[in-house]
Amino acid sequence: xxxxxxxxxxxxxxxxxxxSLNCSYTVSGLRGLFxxxxxxxxxxxxxxxxxxxxxxxxxxxxxxxxxKKESFLHITAPKPEDSATYLCAVRGSGGYQKVTFxxxxxxxxxx
Amino acid sequence: EAGVVQSPxxxxxxKKQPVAFWCNPISGHNTLYWYLQNLGQxxxxxxxxxxxxxxxxxxxxxxxxxxxxxxxxxxxxxxQPAELGDSAVYLCASSLGQGxxxxxxxxxxxxxx
Numbered sequence: 001x002x003x004x005x006x007x008x009x010x011x012x013x014x015x016x017x018x019x020s021l022n023c024s025y026t027v028s029g030l031r032g033l034f035x036x037x038x039x040x041x042x043x044x045x046x047x048x049x050x051x052x053x054x055x056x057x058x059x060x061x062x063x064x065x066x067x068k069k070e071s072f073l074h075i076t077a078p079k080p081e082d083s084a085t086y087l088c089a090v091r092g093s094g095g096y097q098k099v100t101f102x103x104x105x106x107x108x109x110x111x
Numbered sequence: 112e113a114g115v116v117q118s119p120x121x122x123x124x125x126k127k128q129p130v131a132f133w134c135n136p137i138s139g140h141n142t143l144y145w146y147l148q149n150l151g152q153x154x155x156x157x158x159x160x161x162x163x164x165x166x167x168x169x170x171x172x173x174x175x176x177x178x179x180x181x182x183x184x185x186x187x188x189x190x191q192p193a194e195l196g197d198s199a200v201y202l203c204a205s206s207l208g209q210g211x212x213x214x215x216x217x218x219x220x221x222x223x224x
Binding site: 004031032034036041042043044045046049087089091095096097098099101102103104 | 167
């Protein structure tokens with residue numbers, strides 16, 4: 001069974017203080033690793049898809065990277081509006097190729 | 112472009128009562144998903160549709176949950192009868208296809224008293 005573990009569970013940063021969120025995964029044949037952002041009371045919002053080790057993608061202050069066992073979401077000089085829960089998910093090649101989500105990292109950026 | 116629409120946004124019912132949730136996906140998206148999300152947890156897949164066909168309902172508690180996607184567009188998820196443990200947010204998502212990114216609706220927050 002595919003598994004996704006995210007750490008830390010919660011992270012509090014000062015505005016401008018860069019950091020990284022971790023997503024460790026075990027999957028039978030990775031078909032894609034996804035990062036989503038979720039604000040309170042809303043559904044997850046798609047950020048990135050990564051497919052192979054070494055791949056990187058960027059969007060504004062966010063950069064996602066991928067290795068064979070984990071993915072990192074790097075946040076450079078965060079702003080208060082980056083506060084949200086960040087979810088990682090994987091799609092494997094197993095039965096039905098379903099997407100499995102982690103429990104998320106709750107990020108708070110303090111002005 | 113309109114996003115995924117869900118209704119109602121909130122629902123409070125007594126246990127043993129039935130409840131239904133409705134989802135209208137993004138136009139042109141053939142794949143539709145229903146997820147359950149408990150507080151502090153990630154979404155958990157209940158069922159996935161490819162057009163009208165339910166291709167993965169392995170996690171759907173079929174004794175009380177049912178779903179349908181008539182004409183391959185809108186979908187309805189039903190619970191009958193509801194139990195206290197069903198209190199959660201029910202999310203609908205859609206995508207162009209199984210391998211593509213999913214776009215989520217705002218969810219329906221269900222409270223069972």
